[in-house]
Amino acid sequence: MKYAYYPGCSLEATAKEYNLSAKLVAKKLGIELWEIPDWSCCGATAAHNRDYLLSLALPARNLAIAEKEGLDVAVPCAACFNRMRTAETAVRESRDMQKRISEILGSEYKATNKTRAFLDVVVNDVGLERIKEQVVKPLKGLKLAAYYGCLLVRPPKLTSFDDPEEPMTMDRLIEALDAEALSWSYKTECCGGSLSTARTDIGVKMIYQILRHARDAGAEGIVTACPLCLLNLDMRQAQAARVHSDQLNLPIFYFTELLGVALGYEPKDLGLDTHFVNPVPLLEANGL
Amino acid sequence: MERVELSVALRNNRSLKNKVESESGVVLSDCYQCGKCSAGCPAAFAMDYTPRQVIRLLQLGLGGEALKSHTPWLCASCQTCYSRCPREINLPRLMEAVRQEAKRRGIIPERKVDIFEKAFLDTVEKYGRAHEMGLMVQYNLRTLQPIKDALLAPPLLLKRKISPLPLKIKDIDSVKNIFAKVRNEGGSKQ
Ligand code: SF4
Numbered sequence: 287m288k289y290a291y292y293p294g295c296s297l298e299a300t301a302k303e304y305n306l307s308a309k310l311v312a313k314k315l316g317i318e319l320w321e322i323p324d325w326s327c328c329g330a331t332a333a334h335n336r337d338y339l340l341s342l343a344l345p346a347r348n349l350a351i352a353e354k355e356g357l358d359v360a361v362p363c364a365a366c367f368n369r370m371r372t373a374e375t376a377v378r379e380s381r382d383m384q385k386r387i388s389e390i391l392g393s394e395y396k397a398t399n400k401t402r403a404f405l406d407v408v409v410n411d412v413g414l415e416r417i418k419e420q421v422v423k424p425l426k427g428l429k430l431a432a433y434y435g436c437l438l439v440r441p442p443k444l445t446s447f448d449d450p451e452e453p454m455t456m457d458r459l460i461e462a463l464d465a466e467a468l469s470w471s472y473k474t475e476c477c478g479g480s481l482s483t484a485r486t487d488i489g490v491k492m493i494y495q496i497l498r499h500a501r502d503a504g505a506e507g508i509v510t511a512c513p514l515c516l517l518n519l520d521m522r523q524a525q526a527a528r529v530h531s532d533q534l535n536l537p538i539f540y541f542t543e544l545l546g547v548a549l550g551y552e553p554k555d556l557g558l559d560t561h562f563v564n565p566v567p568l569l570e571a572n573g574l
Numbered sequence: 575m576e577r578v579e580l581s582v583a584l585r586n587n588r589s590l591k592n593k594v595e596s597e598s599g600v601v602l603s604d605c606y607q608c609g610k611c612s613a614g615c616p617a618a619f620a621m622d623y624t625p626r627q628v629i630r631l632l633q634l635g636l637g638g639e640a641l642k643s644h645t646p647w648l649c650a651s652c653q654t655c656y657s658r659c660p661r662e663i664n665l666p667r668l669m670e671a672v673r674q675e676a677k678r679r680g681i682i683p684e685r686k687v688d689i690f691e692k693a694f695l696d697t698v699e700k701y702g703r704a705h706e707m708g709l710m711v712q713y714n715l716r717t718l719q720p721i722k723d724a725l726l727a728p729p730l731l732l733k734r735k736i737s738p739l740p741l742k743i744k745d746i747d748s749v750k751n752i753f754a755k756v757r758n759e760g761g762s763k764q
């Protein structure tokens with residue numbers, strides 16, 4: 287099981303622990319990751335807001351390197367995943383676009399390889415049965431809300447591996463680790479993404495709704511697969527609570543961190559001590 | 575808004591309509607105004623026109639009003655509307671086309687959003703990757719609010735979550751080339 291690996295800019299900075307934990311669980315589960323050498327930014331929201339062609343060419347540069355190796359690309363960041371799927375689909379569907387992008391890159395890119403969300407690789411390629419066999423610390427007792435946000439599952443034509451309104455991939459993983467995946471209604475609502483940086487006043491309202499609904503559903507923590515979601519829900523949680531005169535203490539996890547804990551890694555080695563809302567007390571209270 | 579003669583407005587706005595249609599791939603007349611997009615839009619509470627109304631303005635030849643709207647700039651690109659629209663209208667792409675056209679005409683209703691994105695892409699062009707620390711500093715300088723997100727920078731630094739120095743990729747020329755060629759193709763990245 288070998289994939290090209292595209293961490294993306296966030297995983298080198300605010301989401302270091304996502305990178306760390308993804309690599310550790312990959313190793314344990316026998317997923318071989320070949321990090322794309324000298325990878326560059328996918329352009330994120332800024333590129334597609336400003337220029338469609340730029341928003342295709344930037345991810346394509348990375349996809350083209352992996353294509354030469356004949357590898358599909360595993361991507362932990364939901365936003366990068368979405369941009370890369372958009373680029374590869376546009377190139378695959380139009381010869382004209384394929385020519386334009388290849389011309390801009392200065393090398394041939396045909397989109398014969400595919401982008402895969404790292405969550406999809408873990409749950410569907412490795413499989414829950416094999417994961418269960420390797421669990422050494424079941425997450426018994428933890429009540430968790432799986433939060434997918436936008437770009438992992440929408441638009442379904444592009445993302446394709448789960449349902450856009452009621453996705454279950456992460457819920458099934460949580461259950462496989464013996465924790466409880468709660469049913470709640472905000473699992474695919476938007477956290478504001480990068481809008482929350484420029485217009486924090488709008489962002490915190492969106493963030494608060496998600497946090498509040500998770501808590502009201504009985505969640506002790508939220509699980510994500512997106513660095514932007516985690517940053518918003520974790521770093522801006524205090525502000526969101528303050529603005530709404532509420533008190534919140536909801537640790538936010540990357541799915542790879544919880545998977546790592548269940549596979550036997552220490553929370554510190556997974557980077558769990560770098561979150562703003564400290565998740566360690568919750569883990570300790572549950573004997574983890 | 576003042577009273578307008580719609581048939582005249584429609585004629586005068588044809589070129590704008592054609593432009594956003596060709597850039598977004600959206601056929602405006604496909605939208606039958608059911609409102610499903612706007613009912614589910616998570617940012618609608620902050621918008622001046624709902625996403626459905628933006629389409630309606632363009633359909634009616636009142637594109638000038640759409641160009642002034644904050645809505646396209648506040649769209650979070652969450653893809654909810656596009657996933658639900660019974661007519662498969664790619665609204666986020668339409669929002670992009672409208673704001674790009676607005677910008678070309680010098681209309682920028684959301685300065686902060688514009689400055690943030692420009693700072694972001696400048697870093698990518700220069701280093702090949704986004705650099706969050708540099709981005710925050712740039713953003714705060716350009717919006718003249720050195721205190722705002724700088725408040726979040728120290729805790730991020732403390733948690734080793736952002737590094738003070740940018741990392742440049744080796745083959746930076748290949749990224750610079752992408753930007754240059756897109757600009758040559760008449761791209762709107764400024
Ligand atoms: S959901 Fe689609 S058809 Fe309905 S108003 Fe919105 S864009 Fe138009």
Ligand code: SF4
Pocket residue numbers: 611614615616617618625648649650651652653654655656665666669
């Ligand atoms: S993509 Fe934009 S317009 Fe559509 S639902 Fe999301 S925020 Fe609203």
